Amino acid sequence: MKKKIILAWVLLLYVNGGCSKSVTPNPSSFSDSFIVIGHRGASAYAPEHTIISYQLAYELGADFIEIDLQMTKDGVLVAMHDNTVDRTTNGNGSVESHSVEELKRLDAGSWFNKNFPLYADSEYEFLTVPTLEEIFAYFGKEVNYYIETKSPDKYPDMEEKLIQLIRKNDLIEKVIIQSFSEKSLIQIHAAEPRIPLIQLLSYQSPAKITESDIIKWKEYAAGIGPNYQMIDKAYVKAARRAGLLVHPYTVNSKKDLDRLMKWGVTGVFTDFADSLSEEWKK
Ligand code: G3P
Ligand code: CA
Numbered sequence: 001m002k003k004k005i006i007l008a009w010v011l012l013l014y015v016n017g018g019c020s021k022s023v024t025p026n027p028s029s030f031s032d033s034f035i036v037i038g039h040r041g042a043s044a045y046a047p048e049h050t051i052i053s054y055q056l057a058y059e060l061g062a063d064f065i066e067i068d069l070q071m072t073k074d075g076v077l078v079a080m081h082d083n084t085v086d087r088t089t090n091g092n093g094s095v096e097s098h099s100v101e102e103l104k105r106l107d108a109g110s111w112f113n114k115n116f117p118l119y120a121d122s123e124y125e126f127l128t129v130p131t132l133e134e135i136f137a138y139f140g141k142e143v144n145y146y147i148e149t150k151s152p153d154k155y156p157d158m159e160e161k162l163i164q165l166i167r168k169n170d171l172i173e174k175v176i177i178q179s180f181s182e183k184s185l186i187q188i189h190a191a192e193p194r195i196p197l198i199q200l201l202s203y204q205s206p207a208k209i210t211e212s213d214i215i216k217w218k219e220y221a222a223g224i225g226p227n228y229q230m231i232d233k234a235y236v237k238a239a240r241r242a243g244l245l246v247h248p249y250t251v252n253s254k255k256d257l258d259r260l261m262k263w264g265v266t267g268v269f270t271d272f273a274d275s276l277s278e279e280w281k282k
């Protein structure tokens with residue numbers, strides 16, 4: 001495995017006057033080096049949210065592996081994008097209606113071979129849904145983790161469990177947390193202000209950024225993660241002027257990457273960690 005370690009996200013705490021007025025540091029003062037985030041691992045090439053997919057993203061050059069979090073009936077954090085197991089396993093029903101043992105019996109890889117024959121691989125058959133604990137145990141400090149709290153209203157103790165697990169594995173400096181839920185991020189910032197947070201934004205029409213948005217986000221977040229199709233140069237410039245990181249999702253073409261990089265984004269989520277990693281490093 002390629003030994004690439006991206007360290008020192010937390011280099012610049014309390015510098016450049018970046019602290020908010022609260023007693024906790026404003027994470028907008030974190031490093032703004034451009035990062036490639038392996039969206040659900042290397043999900044163009046391998047079944048999303050499996051250890052193989054994460055490992056491939058890392059080997060292909062992603063700086064972070066992206067993990068969407070759900071929780072089982074018995075309170076175990078697991079990596080899965082959807083609320084249900086239907087699309088990415090051979091089971092059905094909601095994640096929260098399965099115990100971790102039941103979830104572990106499902107085949108989380110064969111669906112990919114059927115849907116994406118170009119990248120099908122017998123190795124993908126009968127892969128299992130990983131728990132977050134297993135992912136941390138497998139990769140340790142070798143990778144950086146970009147973790148999303150999904151459906152936090154369904155799982156009221158998700159944030160607490162997540163922070164506990166990050167602390168237990170001594171991974172504070174290897175993690176970014178993202179969420180569409182402002183409430184979830186504010187809760188995490190209050191409990192563990194050292195973790196950089198990204199406010200995800202699901203604009204349904206071309207986005208405008210306002211001064212009040214910026215003031216609000218800077219209270220708890222290091223940056224924002226908008227849909228790349230909804231932003232323009234003025235949006236990115238305004239966010240960057242305010243010191244916010246900008247990590248658009250999900251960027252899968254060179255043309256889009258080039259445009260976004262010219263505008264000054266500080267990273268992208270991509271299903272193709274290999275091609276984009278090569279592009280931005282040129
Ligand atoms: O987390 C960024 C991006 O992944 C958000 O969209 O639906 O793929 O989680 P989604
Ligand atoms: Ca996500």
